[in-house]
Amino acid sequence: MLPSLLLLFLSIPLTTVTAASAAPRCTTSTPIKTYQKCMNLPTQGASLAWTYHPHNATLDLAFSGTFISPSGWVAWGLNPDSPAMTGTRALVAFSDPSSGGLLLLPFILDPGVKLQRSPLVSRPLDLPLLSSSAMLRSDSSVRDGAGLHIFATLRLSPNRTRINHVWNHGLYVQGYSPTIHPTSPSDLASRATIDVLSKATEMGPAVPSWFRTAHGVLNAASWGFLLPVGVTVARYLRQCTSVRPTWFYGHAAVQIVGFLLGTVGFSMGIIMGRASPGVTYTLHRGLGVAAFVTGGLQAAALLFRPKTTNRYRKYWKSYHHFVGYGCVVLGVVNVFQGFEVMGLGGSYWKLGYCLALSTLIGVCVALEANAWVVFCRRAEEEKVRREGRVEEHQVVKASIGI
Template structure:
């Protein structure tokens, strides 16, 4: 009985200690250092603690990063702003060597595929040290900023270490949004990283809803509504409403994606981008095709129908492919991807059933028409 109680107590204690390490406000440094301000950075399991003297420009920082394997961690200030994010960043870097000792140094970032080479910063750096314990690396440093500095553009990052040498970091979602503007005096964070993350989510939701859901439904309405004897203007108006609203929302999502691409010059999802541009061009062509369609008795009506149908189905196919490419980039919760997969499966099953029913009705009507007396 006593052993069970002891085990439960140890488990609860470990959970408490691990949970307390996840927030900066109640963190106690083993070196007895005290920092007056801190912020839980929005991604990569990272935290920033600092003391700042605005009159002298002395910024004392402790950058904490949780990780399970040996990797390098870096925190930087970019005096050039956040438009370039990495390029021009003045970084302090640390990682654990294979002999167990820590290496801490400065690095000035000059390319997106950087391996964090050692180099001097434009700021004076002192008291640069690092520790690694309990799956957490902490980088300590004091930077000399221009006096009366109130805000900084900060960047933080982590990457692999091979043979005691840092390698280039990946371009997964968290690695591309780890930057933001921080007010050193008011502790207000501009949350640029969270804003970009929300923009990516908005981009994904808008395009999934428009190109990936509403537009295929609109195509099915145009294809199968006539089988159930919808009046000609009725099904056509529903089809136009579905496709037009999907196009408007889709263009908004497409524009958000283009803005994200222009703001994130350090990473480019080339295939996703090319497909998005192609879908936009073909979708715009379809909208104009609805406006400029020839009358039913026009000699080019048949050719217009072939072109309109072919491009329409191509847009749906490319949109579905690009949506799954977007899921691979954003890596959302599996629930969202599984829900969309379920929708696609249900749509495909419905299309197969409706197509079979359409041909059944068509053949029955043709047979009835053939049996009807002529004249």
């Protein structure tokens, strides 16, 4: 099984590289004008060409995208604040429901867009947009796979040449209102920050498509499952005198394997973050860093573990317990946050993880109930022994006439 998985992972990057090399390169020439610079965007086969005029701080640009449905839409826009969908001032191209011709309308994407509370309504942009237009690259009508140019000329603020831009495409338009786009990883990552003067981009090298899945699987298996299993082993098996000190070695082995796998998953997350700095998941990143730091503190604590006879042992145990439980809670919460980031909130992946975690919780509940039964039984036995010793002591005192 393991050799097959290794062959699969080794073959996927080669496939990714081949597909990437086959993608069309960007071009500075368009049917309307020729631009000075261009770049391929990392998702959806899109590209951007532009000319920046420093003397009047104007930017001429041409975005090239692709329709994924005859009734779909293609959009490009700017976000004045950050490379994110919310707050983007977008130009959206789609087929006019009345005439069938190509139509380009401006939209402002407020926070309610994600919730689809109401249809998206076109309204003028609050940007210094001097002109805009759209045209199909070679097709006479909108269809699946049809290429598109969106042209725009806008004025930038003096001495500010960095822009946050967002692009995407969707399947349907209801009347004159584009519906929500697909939520695959590439669609969610279609945003970046570039410097139009130096052509410096904050995209970073693209990572293989399997990288994100491997990151999620490793983190769910380590932070979200193995570390809670290690805590369960330590909490319940150490009460069994028949498995001492086996419980300790089992606990340490599970935790070490979980932390090592979690470190690999955490490192993959850092690599993906550097490859797409325009894409920021603040909560997911913060929880991941916190879980990794607490896990590292737990690993470091093993080096300073005092002996059982040391007077500081009880303080070390309290630290070990609280930090360990905190690490587990952070890891599990971040796994669920990761499902939302990957757009898998209602997927079978999340269902499978919930079933595995629920099974572990059920085992913990059963073991906790058993531990209380054993505790109460031992307390009762200890009470009987104490009463027996008291009665025996009274008999002895009576026998010697005290």
